[in-house]
Amino acid sequence: MARRVSLPSRGGVVVAFPGLKPATRDVRAPLAIVASNDAAGGVGARERSGPRRASPGTAASRAGDAAPERRDPGALRIGGLTPFSSTDFPGKLAAVLFLQGCPWRCGYCHNPHLRENEGTVRHDYAAFVGWLATRAGLLDAVVFSGGEPTAQAALPEAMRQIRARGFAIGLHTGGSYPRRLAEVLPLVDWVGLDVKAPMGGYGAVTGVTGSGIAANASVRLVVGSGVAHEVRTTVHFDLTPSDAMIALADELAAIGVGRWILQPFRPTGCADERLIAAAPRGARIDEGLLARLRERVPGVEVRG
Ligand code: SF4
Numbered sequence: 001m002a003r004r005v006s007l008p009s010r011g012g013v014v015v016a017f018p019g020l021k022p023a024t025r026d027v028r029a030p031l032a033i034v035a036s037n038d039a040a041g042g043v044g045a046r047e048r049s050g051p052r053r054a055s056p057g058t059a060a061s062r063a064g065d066a067a068p069e070r071r072d073p074g075a076l077r078i079g080g081l082t083p084f085s086s087t088d089f090p091g092k093l094a095a096v097l098f099l100q101g102c103p104w105r106c107g108y109c110h111n112p113h114l115r116e117n118e119g120t121v122r123h124d125y126a127a128f129v130g131w132l133a134t135r136a137g138l139l140d141a142v143v144f145s146g147g148e149p150t151a152q153a154a155l156p157e158a159m160r161q162i163r164a165r166g167f168a169i170g171l172h173t174g175g176s177y178p179r180r181l182a183e184v185l186p187l188v189d190w191v192g193l194d195v196k197a198p199m200g201g202y203g204a205v206t207g208v209t210g211s212g213i214a215a216n217a218s219v220r221l222v223v224g225s226g227v228a229h230e231v232r233t234t235v236h237f238d239l240t241p242s243d244a245m246i247a248l249a250d251e252l253a254a255i256g257v258g259r260w261i262l263q264p265f266r267p268t269g270c271a272d273e274r275l276i277a278a279a280p281r282g283a284r285i286d287e288g289l290l291a292r293l294r295e296r297v298p299g300v301e302v303r304g
Pocket residue numbers: 001002038102103104105106108109110111112115146147148174
């Protein structure tokens with residue numbers, strides 16, 4: 001999950017959705033956050049490796065051990081929303097909720113304000129549901145994005161409620177909490193799964209030693225679930241050099257991934273100066289590497 005977000009400061013005020021102006025296709029309302037492009041069984045997320053500089057949150061929150069236990073949807077911590085998107089759920093018009101909290105600290109993250117469990121902006125879930133009722137017939141789906149939406153214990157019940165109101169459910173996840181992912185997959189119609197590196201190389205991207213264990217388990221869950229999905233990887237050759245991409249292709253092929261979206265790193269919105277300096281005009285993926293990747297995963301596509 002790594003597309004740019006613009007976030008008006010609201011000083012912790014709960015924002016009421018009935019104030020939203022009627023949305024029209026692809027027009028972002030004033031409260032909109034521009035979507036990402038991206039407890040519960042977190043595995044190996046107990047130690048951060050390397051010198052990454054982002055605020056780490058608590059050790060427990062990184063591990064998921066102290067994720068909020070309230071499971072009622074009213075506890076959902078919503079850091080932003082896009083009222084109307086045609087790009088976050090293939091073939092569907094969707095509202096996108098951006099949930100607070102992520103245990104990882106990817107250098108290329110475009111939504112760092114969503115990584116902490118508590119953000120400065122918070123939208124009220126009940127108000128959102130009330131607003132959503134006015135969108136019946138205009139919207140097909142609600143996408144849960146982040147941050148890492150599976151970090152929140154209230155996610156499954158929120159999905160159940162919104163699904164019961166006739167909306168399809170989309171999920172953007174990095175797979176850091178496979179137990180919660182397994183819980184919500186039966187409630188989900190489409191998953192956008194960010195896969196960051198081969199399992200052994202995750203720490204270099206996420207800043208969390210061992211995070212690849214959870215991620216690998218999540219890829220297996222999604223692929224084995226039969227739920228429609230898209231596997232995608234942001235490519236920056238400081239983080240995922242060619243040998244790492246080949247290793248990742250081998251892992252994905254072994255799991256049964258047949259289509260794989262590669263998103264070259266873009267410096268816009270990235271806060272990591274080292275990554276920007278290494279690719280000031282963005283990353284490029286050469287044809288020779290693409291050919292080698294396609295030998296392993298035939299459906300490799302480059303996006304952006
Ligand atoms: S996994 Fe977390 S830190 Fe990494 S890009 Fe997504 S939201 Fe940002």
